[in-house]
Amino acid sequence: xxxxxxxxxxxxxxxxxxxxxxxxxxxxxxxxxxxxxxxxxxxxxxxxxxxxxxxxxxxxxxxxxxxxxxxxxxxxxxxxxxxxxxxxxxxxxxxxxxxxxxxxxxxxxxxxxxxxxxxxxxxxxxxxxxxxxxxxxxxxxxxxxxxxxxxxxxxxxxxxxxxxxxxxxxxxxxxxxxxxxxxxxxxxxxxxxxxxxxxxxxxxxxxxxxxxxxxxxxxxxxxxxxxxxxxxxxxxxxxxxxxxxxxxxxxxxxxxxxxxxxxxxxxxxxxxxxxxxxxxxxxxxxxxxxxxxxxxxxxxxxxxxxxxxxxxxxxxxxxxxxxxxxxxxxxxxxxxxxxxxxxxxxxxxxxxxxxxxxxxxxxxxxxxxxxxxxxxxxxxxxxxxxxxxxxxxxxxxxxxxxxxxxxxxxxxxxxxxxxxxxxxxxxxxxxxxxxxxxxxxxxxxxxxxxxxxxxxxxxxxxxxxxxxxxxxxxxxxxxxxxxxxxxxxxxxxxxxxxxxxxxxx
Numbered sequence: 023x024x025x026x027x028x029x030x031x032x033x034x035x036x037x038x039x040x041x042x043x044x045x046x047x048x049x050x051x052x053x054x055x056x057x058x059x060x061x062x063x064x065x066x067x068x069x070x071x072x073x074x075x076x077x078x079x080x081x082x083x084x085x086x087x088x089x090x091x092x093x094x095x096x097x098x099x100x101x102x103x104x105x106x107x108x109x110x111x112x113x114x115x116x117x118x119x120x121x122x123x124x125x126x127x128x129x130x131x132x133x134x135x136x137x138x139x140x141x142x143x144x145x146x147x148x149x150x151x152x153x154x155x156x157x158x159x160x161x162x163x164x165x166x167x168x169x170x171x172x173x174x175x176x177x178x179x180x181x182x183x184x185x186x187x188x189x190x191x192x193x194x195x196x197x198x199x200x201x202x203x204x205x206x207x208x209x210x211x212x213x214x215x216x217x218x219x220x221x222x223x224x225x226x227x228x229x230x231x232x233x234x235x236x237x238x239x240x241x242x243x244x245x246x247x248x249x250x251x252x253x254x255x256x257x258x259x260x261x262x263x264x265x266x267x268x269x270x271x272x273x274x275x276x277x278x279x280x281x282x283x284x285x286x287x288x289x290x291x292x293x294x295x296x297x298x299x300x301x302x303x304x305x306x307x308x309x310x311x312x313x314x315x316x317x318x319x320x321x322x323x324x325x326x327x328x329x330x331x332x333x334x335x336x337x338x339x340x341x342x343x344x345x346x347x348x349x350x351x352x353x354x355x356x357x358x359x360x361x362x363x364x365x366x367x368x369x370x371x372x373x374x375x376x377x378x379x380x381x382x383x384x385x386x387x388x389x390x391x392x393x394x395x396x397x398x399x400x401x402x403x404x405x406x407x408x409x410x411x412x413x414x415x416x417x418x419x420x421x422x423x424x425x426x427x428x429x430x431x432x433x434x435x436x437x438x439x440x441x442x443x444x445x446x447x448x449x450x451x452x453x454x455x456x457x458x459x460x461x462x463x464x465x466x467x468x469x470x471x472x473x474x475x476x477x478x479x480x481x482x483x484x485x486x487x488x489x490x491x492x493x494x495x496x497x498x499x500x501x502x503x504x505x506x507x508x509x510x511x512x513x514x515x516x517x518x519x520x521x522x523x524x525x526x527x
Contacts, residue, residue: 032078032085034094037101045072045097053077054119055093057100063107070110072096073117075177081186088176088189088197095171102160114160115178115262161264164257167209170200172262173253180256191426199249202228213254214267221247221271225278229285240282240290247278295448296455301440303514305453308440316384316412317403317423318431323376324354324367326457327504330450332356332364334422336402338385338392341377348494349501352377354402368501372508384408387416403428425450460507465499 031047032055043059048071055072078093080086099116103109110118164172174197176183181193206224207216225243232239247270254268271277279289297305309319325333333356340355351374358364369377381389388404391397401422404414414420429449436442445452 032090032093034097036094036098037105043097043101043104045093045100047078053079053083055096057097059100059104061104070100071119072100073119075185076117080188086188088174088183088193091171092175092177092179095168095175098168098171114157115172157261158264161262162212162214162267164213164263165209166204166207166211166213169213169254169257169263169268170197170204172257172260173197173200180253191424196249199246200253203246203250213257213263216268218271218277221274222277222281225281226285229282233286238290243278243282244275247274293447294455295445296452296459297442297448299456299460299511299514300518301442302453302456302460303511303518304440304442305436306508306511307515307519308435311439313439314435315408315431316380317408318428318435320376320380321403321428322453323373325356326453327461328356328365328454329362330428330454331425332359332362334401334403334425334428336422337399338388338402339399341402346494348498353497365500366497367504368497370501370505370508372505384412384414386413388414388420391416457507460510461503464503464506464510 030050033044033046035042035044037043043057045055045057047053048056054074055076055078056069057072058067058069060067072093076093076096078085078090080089095115096117099113100110100118103113103116110116172178173180174193176189181196183189183193203224206227207220211220225247228239228243228246232242251270251274254263257263258265258268282289306322308314309322321330321333336354336356340357341352342349342355343352345352349368351369351371353369354367354377356364356367367373385400385402385404388397388400392400400420403423404417404420405423405427406414406417406420408414432450432453433444436444
């Protein structure tokens with residue numbers, strides 16, 4: 023019988039010579055992971071199997087970066103248990119499978135761990151005294167590289183994933199922020215040893231790196247620091263690191279600004295880009311083009327004044343199509359998140375027309391399941407790729423479209439279909455800003471403006487504390503504002519088209 027094929031098996035080794043452990047998948051058919059190590063007391067080569075839920079592959083059998091990181095972390099915990107001569111069951115966070123004895127052997131042969139030999143030194147006739155490492159000492163020994171793996175663990179980490187679920191773009195971005203911070207601070211540096219000067223050094227180094235790359239990098243440095251702070255706070259809450267370890271300097275943003283000025287000379291000047299009224303009119307006029315994704319058309323018509331991420335999270339259950347006194351065409355409720363409030367869109371006749379078209383065509387299959395009560399809910403802007411005819415196929419695990427997906431569709435609409443130049447930092451928010459400008463010109467009511475753009479209704483304690491919920495009349499007024507704003511842009515588009523048809527004078 024030939025040698026079994028192992029070229030596609032995942033392997034990983036960790037530790038110093040003499041104590042190094044070796045991990046590999048068992049076979050092409052059995053993807054569980056076994057770890058080989060040498061008992062320090064007896065010199066025997068032993069194996070321990072990780073729990074079945076520890077895997078390096080997704081549901082399609084492909085290696086997944088996040089799962090690999092989690093598996094590597096488990097292997098490193100095996101190494102630490104062997105090094106410290108503590109039972110595997112006593113090692114915090116180590117997931118192993120209950121073992122059975124396969125065969126017994128002498129000191130030079132390989133033995134599969136059993137419940138009786140799950141302690142690396144237990145099989146010895148005269149076991150060496152066990153060195154007990156307290157939980158506080160283990161917390162103090164966590165390095166920044168290990169901290170990243172703990173934070174990014176797809177099962178037990180800060181951003182957990184469901185079994186087989188691929189990592190999303192926002193999670194990958196956060197992990198990359200952590201890795202960049204650790205690359206500057208040093209992966210072998212212990213979290214417990216971090217001091218204020220380490221943060222100062224990180225800010226100066228990042229400022230210099232971005233300068234060499236020809237980038238500003240100010241906002242990115244803030245995000246890297248914020249991600250590191252949030253990740254270390256999570257580890258403190260989970261008692262993976264000491265309670266007094268990894269704290270950021272007080273008023274760290276001000277401290278970072280001082281370091282930035284000393285390194286780069288001055289803080290960057292932030293310019294807020296937006297489309298012009300003529301450009302917004304061209305974008306709005308291009309929505310009827312058959313090349314436009316129906317989901318993007320619905321997003322612009324419903325919520326050009328709103329935050330894209332909040333709009334994309336809207337579910338079908340938030341749509342009320344029944345007519346009321348203040349909403350004859352129905353409403354769509356956009357939920358808020360933390361300090362970003364949501365709003366209720368009182369539909370205009372134009373918005374209701376576009377919504378009905380989308381529900382009966384693009385979302386027709388989902389809508390039929392929803393009306394038949396075979397599904398509880400579905401996202402109004404599903405993330406899956408549409409068919410050539412613009413219809414979304416049914417997917418049980420469908421999720422809302424991401425902001426990056428929206429940006430790609432919007433960029434194509436602006437540049438290829440509407441023929442408008444896409445300036446830097448002028449994507450969806452560039453459209454939102456000009457729509458807010460246009461709607462502001464339609465009313466003098468501060469509260470009506472805030473309802474339209476999903477901003478906080480009050481900026482003073484009296485309004486925030488004692489005012490009642492949004493008045494239905496105010497919601498109706500917001501619908502009139504949206505309608506007039508779109509009519510103004512439509513009029514601009516008509517004048518532009520008429521001028522183009524007349525040709526140059």
